[in-house]
Structure formats: structure tokens, C-alpha cells
Amino acid sequence: MDVRDASSMRSFAAEKMRKVNLFETERFFCDIYCFEPGQEQKAHAHEGSDKVYFVLEGTGLFQVGEDERRLGPHQATLAEAGTEHGVRNPGPDRLVVLTYMAPKPS
Amino acid sequence: MDVRDASSMRSFAAEKMRKVNLFETERFFCDIYCFEPGQEQKAHAHEGSDKVYFVLEGTGLFQVGEDERRLGPHQATLAEAGTEHGVRNPGPDRLVVLTYMAPKPS
Numbered sequence: 249m250d251v252r253d254a255s256s257m258r259s260f261a262a263e264k265m266r267k268v269n270l271f272e273t274e275r276f277f278c279d280i281y282c283f284e285p286g287q288e289q290k291a292h293a294h295e296g297s298d299k300v301y302f303v304l305e306g307t308g309l310f311q312v313g314e315d316e317r318r319l320g321p322h323q324a325t326l327a328e329a330g331t332e333h334g335v336r337n338p339g340p341d342r343l344v345v346l347t348y349m350a351p352k353p354s
Numbered sequence: 355m356d357v358r359d360a361s362s363m364r365s366f367a368a369e370k371m372r373k374v375n376l377f378e379t380e381r382f383f384c385d386i387y388c389f390e391p392g393q394e395q396k397a398h399a400h401e402g403s404d405k406v407y408f409v410l411e412g413t414g415l416f417q418v419g420e421d422e423r424r425l426g427p428h429q430a431t432l433a434e435a436g437t438e439h440g441v442r443n444p445g446p447d448r449l450v451v452l453t454y455m456a457p458k459p460s
Contacts, residue, residue, distance in 0.1 A: 249421035254408070254428040271432045275404045276382065276456040278430075298379045302360070302452065304428065315355035322360040322410065324384075326377045346408065350382040350456035 254304060258282050258344050265289055265337075267347075276350040280304070285339025291332045299327045299349045301335065306343035309336045360410060364388050364450050371395055371443075373453075382456040389414070391445025397438045405433045405455045407441065412449035415442045 252270040258280055259266050265287040271278045281289065283306075291311050301310055302324040310319050311334045312327045318338075319325065327333030337343035358376040364386055365372050371393040377384045387395065389412075397417050407416060408430040416425050417440045418433050424444075425431065433439030443449035 249416075249418045249423055250432050251423055251425065252430045254430060270430055271406055273404045273432075273434060275435075276406075276454070278406050278408075278454065298381050300377055300382075300384050300454070302384075310355075312355045317355055317357055319357065324358045324360060324376055326356050326379075328379060329381075346452075348382070348384070348406070348454050350454075 254280050254346065260284050260342060272352060274352060276348060277352045279347045281335065281345045281347050283308070283335070283337035283343040285337055285341070288336035289334050291334035293330055293332045294349070294353050296329050297349050297351055297353050298329050299333060299347065301325050301327070302346040302348070304344040304346050306337065306341045308343045308345060309338055360386050360452065366390050366448060378458060380458065382454060383458045385453045386410070387441065387451040387453050389441070389443035389449040391443055391447070394442035395440050397440030399436055399438045400455070400459050402435050403455050403457055403459050404435050405439060405453065407431050408452040410450040410452050412443065412447040414449045414451060415444055417441070
């Protein structure tokens with residue numbers, strides 16, 4: 249039985265946000281995205297794959313399409329396939345986001 | 355922009371565990387499963403769909419295949435397509451589990 253502990257696997261880097269994979273199959277991936285204050289994932293889009301952002305720790309500014317919202321612990325948003333989306337950590341705390349995408353982009 | 359707050363959407367029922375949907379597309383669904391002490395989701399399997407359990411609150415006994423493990427907050431496990439899986443809340447606290455499945459079973 250594969251078990252992952254997101255709290256112990258969270259990992260940060262001074263250069264840029266870090267992605268840590270928890271699980272991956274041909275049907276999806278599930279990562280934790282770890283942001284130091286000021287770090288971001290620039291807005292981008294995936295054709296054919298949906299992404300869910302679920303905040304585990306801290307507060308992030310999430311962009312989906314034209315909208316931007318500040319989300320905190322246990323708040324989530326969906327970027328459907330083809331929709332621009334990105335995240336920025338305005339600080340002062342670290343930001344950890346559970347990120348799920350289906351299917352895994354090829 | 356669709357935002358869901360899992361903390362405010364969690365909902366329990368005396369009769370049985372409750373599933374609350376956060377997001378759903380043709381490619382996946384994302385629910386929170388809410389268990390009072392003693393409640394369970396009996397072991398079952400899905401052909402062609404992978405499921406991730408991610409504990410948000412409390413402690414659960416998770417079965418995947420032949421294995422059973424006790425998982426607490428921010429611990430996760432994967433039931434790949436075709437693998438038996440289930441959850442039980444041994445108590446004494448409530449259990450809330452973020453659950454992803456891809457693709458959504460038809």
C-alpha cells in the first residue's frame with residue numbers, strides 16, 4: 249500500500265516554487281506545489297486536462313481565466329481544460345497547494 | 355471562478371458517511387467524504403478509474419488491496435483501477451477525506 253505524507257514531503261527552494269509528486273498514473277497526477285513568499289507558477293493552460301488546486305497551508309492568489317481570488321487553507325478552485333490558470337504566493341507565509349490534474353498531460 | 359471551501363462544506367449524517375462534491379467534470383470528480391466515528395465506506399473496486407484518498411481531518415483506517423493502514427491529516431494513499439479499497443473511521447474524532455477519482459466512473 250502506497251502511502252504519502254504531504255507534511256513531511258513538502259520541500260522549498262530559494263530559486264523557484266517546487267513541485268513534489270505524490271502519485272501519478274496514466275490517468276492523473278497529484279503533486280504538492282510549495283511556494284516561498286513571492287514565488288509563483290505563471291499562468292498557463294492545458295488542452296484536454298483539468299486541474300484542481302487545493303490549499304493545504306498558507307494563502308495564495310489564484311488566477312483562473314480572467315478572475316483572481318485569494319484562497320486559504322482547505323479552499324479549492326478548478327481550472328478546466330483550456331483555461332488559463334496560475335498561482336502566486338503574496339506572503340508572508342509559505343504556501344503549499346495540493347494539485348491534481350486529470351488526465352496527466354502527455 | 356469556482357471556489358469551494360471544504361471546511362464550510364463538510365457535512366455529517368447520523369445514518370451513514372456523507373459524500374459532498376467539490377468539483378466534477380467528465381475527466382474526474384473531487385469529493386469530501388465525511389465520516390462520523392464508526393462509519394465506513396465498504397471495500398469496493400472501480401475498473402478503469404484511479405482513486406486518491408487524502409486525509410484532511412481525523413484518522414481513518416484505509417484498506418487498499420490486502421493492506422490496511424491508519425492515516426492521519428495530510429496523509430494519502432492511492433487505489434489504482436481494479437484494486438479493492440475502503441475506509442473506516444475508528445473514532446473517536448470525525449474523519450474528513452478529500453477524494454479524487456479519474457476518470458469519473460460512467
